[in-house]
Amino acid sequence: MFANFNGTKGDIEVFTHEMGHAFQAWQSRNIPTIDYLWPTLESCEIHSMSLEFLTWSQMDKFFGDDAERFREIHLAQSILFLPYGCAVDHFQHLVYANPEATPQERNQMWQQMEARYLPWREYGDLEYPAQGGLWQEKQHIYCSPFYYIDYTLALCCAMQFWVRAEVDFESTLTEYIALCQRGGKAPFQALVSSANLVSPFKAGSLSDVVDKAQEFLKL
Structure with a gap:
């Protein structure tokens, strides 16, 4: 290991x-x-x-x-991981269904997922995550697409x-x-x-x- x-x-x-x-x-x-x-x-x-x-x-x-x-x-x-894992998976489905989406539109998709699965999240004056950019910190989205739902199951x-x-x-x-x-x-x-x-x-x-x-x- x-x-x-x-x-x-x-x-x-x-x-x-x-x-x-x-x-x-x-x-x-x-x-x-x-x-x-x-x-x-x-x-x-x-x-x-x-x-x-x-x-x-x-x-x-x-x-x-x-x-x-x-x-x-x-x-x-x-x-708390369960709703987050579902949000990551649902987000990926949206991204792959809309390959022409702009970076801003992808951030808006993530905001929709947060509102649905993680409504308690508040970012205060942290501008980037407040604008929907926090999905980018999950490397699985880039390196292992659609893997994340496996963790929740x-x-x-x-x-x-x-x-x-x-x-x-x-x-x-x-x-x-x-x-x-x-x-x-x-x-x-x-x-x-x-x-x-x-x-x-x-x-x-x-x-x-x-x-x-x-x-x-x-x-």
Whole structure:
């Protein structure tokens, strides 16, 4: 793994996230068909984002007395990521459907997405983001088009693993390892079902997550 550690909580989030990818690759290394070693990207991100949550019990080793604070921030930011990820994906659909759009029109498209998915954002006197330019800070839009929705789909599954781990960590870890061992032997929804997770395409898939998050964050 390659990462730039700078002494922030992001160091640990990057480490656990990327280790999830590495762990899956190791667990599925004996699959005889090489094309089955790697799942599709939305499935790959389940392994990485789930490990971020499954390592919560070890955060005291990194953060000491601030471990619980880290867990609260990590959970809150994960929930807030979902509408942002949807905004990025929806924005890309608009951009590709309107290839002749001017830079100003693309910024206006992003403003529409912020109004729809992120209405609480306020930029004050920060002129550039207030004019709709903040989409440019997301490199995936340039380097990996339409990748970003994979994170939101996977996160819906990862947070289900979190809810289950809070009740029975050992059985949840067993299910997680088994999912990693399957590699890419099935498409996304089949892999999700094999791990006894609810597909994010089904209504109410996050109901248990919302209830548990409200309890955990004392909302």
